[in-house]
Amino acid sequence: MRITGKRISESTIHRLSLYFRSLGILEKEGYVTVSSKDLAQREKLTPAQVRKDLSFFGQFGTRGLGYPVVELRQQIAEILGINRKWNVALIGIGNVGSALVSFKEFIRQGFIIKLIFDNDQRKIGSFNKGIEVHDVTNLRQMLNKHNIELVIIAVPASVAQRIVDEVVDAGVKALLSFAPTNLRVPSNVTMRTVNMAIEMEHLSFHLTNENLYYTA
Amino acid sequence: MRITGKRISESTIHRLSLYFRSLGILEKEGYVTVSSKDLAQREKLTPAQVRKDLSFFGQFGTRGLGYPVVELRQQIAEILGINRKWNVALIGIGNVGSALVSFKEFIRQGFIIKLIFDNDQRKIGSFNKGIEVHDVTNLRQMLNKHNIELVIIAVPASVAQRIVDEVVDAGVKALLSFAPTNLRVPSNVTMRTVNMAIEMEHLSFHLTNENLYYTA
DNA sequence: TATTATTTGTGAAGTAGTTCACAACAATTT
DNA sequence: AAATTGTTGTGAACTACTTCACAAATAATA
Incomplete structure (x- = not known):
């Protein structure tokens, strides 16, 4: 340390x-x-x-x-902390999740997606880039069994908090969320949120207020 | 104003x-x-x-x-500036691009993807969510013709700067980039970059330096 | 209608983050 | 070997951002 x-x-x-x-x-x-x-x-x-x-x-x-x-x-x-590998789980293999599985930069940086979860029976059991999709029902025990240290949340906003609670409960201390909603985690857990709509809003703000005096 | x-x-x-x-x-x-x-x-x-x-x-x-x-x-x-609609073009319909086209939040906020571009002949002419994929060769004239005000860059890092230059040249003043590379734009153009690897690095930093004294 | 309870809007104070400026030191040149 | 050039590391100064604290204003209550 x-x-x-x-x-x-x-x-x-x-x-x-x-x-x-x-x-x-x-x-x-x-x-x-x-x-x-x-x-x-x-x-x-x-x-x-x-x-x-x-x-x-x-x-x-x-x-x-x-x-x-x-x-x-x-x-x-x-x-x-990128001079080592990290065990990552991805929850939700929709559009965003699929893009993330294929994101080569992750592998290169040592973020290894070990597990994928979804709640859609049609997806469970299928493979994405060689990784099997598991039933989200078994979340907690699977996260522990595979020593997952980092979880990516790519589920709809409506179920995100429930999933986050389970993940936190399983002892995971770092989450990256793509759900466009406010999520609560305890203070000893780090969560970062990527919200593309907010990024777009920054841009439209600047387009709209072109001559406004603002800071970097 | x-x-x-x-x-x-x-x-x-x-x-x-x-x-x-x-x-x-x-x-x-x-x-x-x-x-x-x-x-x-x-x-x-x-x-x-x-x-x-x-x-x-x-x-x-x-x-x-x-x-x-x-x-x-x-x-x-x-x-x-989200009390109106914005004409958006998406360049690059790979994994990230496909996820963005399906991102309902965009539509709901008035960011309307009017055009999709790619350089892959197999993709050109195909449709994604009802939007035709155009040849990136015709970029400049198409952007102007369709009054595109906002462009999303979802192409590989290696070609990103060239595309950005063309987009800027076409008069577009706001860009959202997913290319994991440093891109240059003139000071009168706003560009925001989403780099998921960097988000993951924040997390691994916090996991690695758990007890380090740091600010919010 | 007067009194009390709320809550905004904002100047002032406090805190955090960035840049300045220069001593200290290493490399290169004369 | 001395002088010159280049560059770091860092306290001090500066700038930006956040929080405090309270007057002003409104709503609710007596």
């Missing part, structure tokens, strides 16, 4: 993900070191922001030279 | 979307008015935050009583 004593904001974590990706590209391009200035430029940030973000977790750079690309990438992977 | 003279943060816009959804539920539940306290509770925010957010755009409430549910919802719809 890393002890920094300093608060880490969600924005910093988000930017670490961005740095991780840029460093992957830099590595492919053959760069050995990279300066905060270059990294900032690629992500449209300030060099100070990059240095500050990294400084929360240690001193990775060399003055006068910059950061070692391969090593920094590995360090960030460790910080983000 | 609304002139507030004050800066509106992206967080405020995001919360307006949340309020809009809560107000829809409140309306269904038969509430006539709602206090900032109640609204805040539903979204796990502070009452002051709710009032401050709304105050950027006008005075919608009545002291001692609260906000009129139906009217406030309509006002927020107007602010967000």
Whole structure:
């Protein structure tokens, strides 16, 4: 466990993900070191922001030279917890669920979908990308049996809270939800929500209020 | 055009979307008015935050009583620009694209997918949810002809920037991208990016650094 | 009608996040 | 080997965002 004593904001974590990706590209391009200035430029940030973000977790750079690309990438992977595999379950194999199963980036990052659940008898027993679809009735015991650490919720809004409660009850501490509804989880559980309608609303806001004075 | 003279943060816009959804539920539940306290509770925010957010755009409430549910919802719809229909084009009808076409929330919010594009000859000419798939070669002229105001990018990372450039060139001012790569647009164009791998990395960060002292 | 209870709207205060600016240090050049 | 250049790491300053706190206004009650 890393002890920094300093608060880490969600924005910093988000930017670490961005740095991780840029460093992957830099590595492919053959760069050995990279300066905060270059990294900032690629992500449209300030060099100070990059240095500050990294400084929360240690001193990775060399003055006068910059950061070692391969090593920094590995360090960030460790910080983000993506230097290992995670057992993931997907609940709901509708349109969104199907797209997620095929999302190659997940596998590449070590997020391995081990189990798929649905409540539709026509889907149960079928296979998606080689993964069998299980009856959601057996949710809790299956999650435990397969040591699932991370669950993706891709079910209709109407049943989402019930499923979330069961998942939390099974001891899962991290959820990614695509259900367009407010879901409650205990404070020791992390849940992130992806709501594409809200993303669209940001865009329509900007189109509608083109000349409005707003911040980044 | 609304002139507030004050800066509106992206967080405020995001919360307006949340309020809009809560107000829809409140309306269904038969509430006539709602206090900032109640609204805040539903979204796990502070009452002051709710009032401050709304105050950027006008005075919608009545002291001692609260906000009129139906009217406030309509006002927020107007602010967000979702009191009308928007012509949307979807580029790339792979896994993600297919999921988006079926996403009912889009239609309900007035985001109408008018055109679908792909570069795969086997898909061109076929129909998805009643919408024909067009050859991406004709992108620019089709976008103009159909008055597309908003484009969703669901193509592989490798071709995303080229497509984005064409879309921008066609005069589109708002893009939603699902391509897991850094894309550049001019400053007068709004682009939002949904990257599910980054969402997963937030989760694995929290699982990995469970006891780390971090901010909301 | 007067009094009490609510709840908004907002300036002020407080907190969090970003950028500045420079000492410290490493690499390169002369 | 000294001087110059480049770049990090970080406290301080600044900016943005959130919460506080209360006057003002309305509704409910006596």
